[in-house]
Amino acid sequence: MTENEPLLSVQNLQKHFPVHKGLLKRQVGAVKAVDDISFEVFKGETLGLVGESGCGKSTTGRLVTRLLEPTGGKIVFEGRDITHAGQGSLRPLRRDMQMIFQDPYSSLNPRHTVGAIVGAPFRIQGVKPEQGIKKAVQEILELVGLNPEHYNRYPHEFSGGQRQRIGIARTLALKPKLIIADEPVSALDVSIQAQVVNLLEDLQNELNLTYVVIAHDLSVVRHISDRVAVMYLGKIVEIADRKRLYSAPMHPYTNALLSAVPVPDPRARADRERIRLTGDVPSPLNPPPACRFHTRCWKAQEICKTVEPPLEELAGGHRVACHFPENAPEVPAGSAGTPATA
Amino acid sequence: MSQQSFLDVKDLRIHFPTDDGLVKSVDGLTFGLERGKTLGIVGESGSGKSVTSLGILGLHKGGRARISGEIWLDGEELVSASPEHVRGLRGKKMAMIFQDPLSAMHPYYTVGDQIIEAYRIHHDVSKSVAKKHAIDMLGRVGIPEPTRRVDSYPHEFSGGMRQRAMIAMALSCDPELLIADEPTTALDVTVQAQILDLMRDLQREFNSALIIITHDLGVVAELSDDILVMYAGKCIEYGTTEDIFYRPEHPYTWGLLGSMPRLDREPTERLLPIKGSPPSLINVPPGCAFHPRCPYAELTGGKAGTEVPPLAETEGGHLVRCHLDKAERRRLWENEIKPVLETQ
Ligand SMILES: Nc1ncnc2c1ncn2[C@@H]1O[C@H](COP(=O)(O)OP(=O)(O)OP(=O)(O)O)[C@@H](O)[C@H]1O
Ligand SMILES: Nc1ncnc2c1ncn2[C@@H]1O[C@H](COP(=O)(O)OP(=O)(O)OP(=O)(O)O)[C@@H](O)[C@H]1O
């Protein structure tokens, strides 16, 4: 596979969860958790997915790994359309795509030994490693920095960081091509967070893994990602390589997010320019029309309330959905993103 | 800290006897805080931050906790005071903002009723006067349409609004000491920024003493005058915010700084984590509790594993609990740690 051919390609992906009410459980609406998003993930890279609570990050991860059934759009993995792949064809897919979850406590069965947990994928998939399952598991434990002699221990005997390592070991068993990590470090202490971030990076280099890392922590995402997508209320509002996204963010929401992060530098606190958003994120049950960010955006004009801004490429690989982007290069005249001067 | 501060905590110990052994959650903590000042308490999970704050509010009284030491608040000693007396101080003299507002608010009463009730405990006013005050407070913390929202129930509020409502409740009696335990950890970053601004403004206005407890070094850098770093129930470093960020002298503080990816600097290739994980408070390592994780333990000639280092002044109120001598710590910081952190 060449550099430019995506390992994963998501086109106009949609997930609307129906909302039912009353005795007859009639559908009265839908949570537009993921609403027409498109992106690619290239082999060997890390795509970061950021955004505030409820914007649809986890739903995106679950759609891509086909733990959820999409209500629209298309998912292409290694050139194959897997949008509605049935149980039979999902089985091999589960080997190639793995998910790491946020909570190292609840994602491990407390009654199973570490050996059983990490070895489970071999058994489920009916894979018989040459060296035997036990040996293979011990090798993986070693790879993630756990003591192979702890094969027979139970999850409660491990610390939070070690449990997350067990979770990571489990996903590595079948040498997946794509790992979707949903908040892999947010439940961990800072010092442990750094250990796990380094581990993920080492494993990527050693095993040539491709990651989608979902997180709400913008600093962690910058550290770990090659490219970053920002979500707001079920939409991708901006996607770019990390350097561009963090140094010249174009979407007002991205700008607001970045300026809201507290900086651990007391001398900088006085002279930082801050963008302060008012209010909270609106409900995805009734998202604002057109640009979903217009209820909180300080740049909003009439057009933002009536015309949805398309996700457009305004600079090399830098796509943004906004009528009045910040840090924008010369906007090509007559493009759909050019607003009438207000 | 020789002369009496507004809040003076001296050698505070809070231990819990459990089936597994004695949990030394807070083990000899000493610090002071003046009115109008903000102290940040940082440390990883289980280091004793919440137990400390509950202890100051007297919320361990009557439980199984063994408490010793002194807590002086405005000239009054609270460890030896009766639970009833300390209860009477809560609300007006001191108040707390919790991480999870739902756990601190009653689900069956409106937000307004809860503020009204808290206010009337300390103020002999009619219900309607108290309600006006509640509406006023909700407006001050940025709740839109406070006249209508005063009659809402907690579950009708979003996370950010609930946190504001709890701040309104905590501030309704104008407390002289306010303790905020992870007040923004559960919130989104844009809402967190609003709440931090709000706390900063209100503290200035009310001139209260504020303790902010968090594991987020960014949050403390934004708000604090002084910082106390906790590890395994003890203070391992204490100083002004500038001391802790620009002249830290404890290897654990260095580790915290190195673990943190930073948005305000060029990204590094690698983070510099601390090895291992925080200790159990039942089996705290002997000597320096940090020694099993400390890269410099060998430099202290065996003392690290046997003698608890004292919390000693290094310069002008900056306190460090480490056996390494001052010159050595400064040399390590200047030559080995700082250059690496700064290339971040
Ligand atoms: N099974 C479901 N049924 C109905 N609504 C759902 C379901 N799963 C998620 N949602 C809703 O979809 C929206 C997006 O949820 P999602 O979990 O993807 O958000 P997220 O970005 O991962 O948020 P967080 O940062 O809090 O994890 C939310 O409003 C959520 O309540
Ligand atoms: N009532 C109790 N009985 C026994 N042990 C307790 C009790 N309350 C707290 N502890 C223990 O005391 C230690 C310190 O807990 P504390 O809640 O103060 O940690 P913290 O620093 O606030 O951590 P976090 O960042 O996770 O909130 C922990 O090991 C905890 O398990």
Ligand code: SF4
């Ligand atoms: S389209 Fe309008 S409302 Fe939306 S982000 Fe851009 S300027 Fe703001």
Ligand code: SF4
């Ligand atoms: S006393 Fe020794 S082990 Fe403890 S922090 Fe100092 S150098 Fe490290």
Ligand SMILES: [Mg+2]
């Ligand atoms: Mg999620």
Ligand SMILES: [Mg+2]
């Ligand atoms: Mg706590």
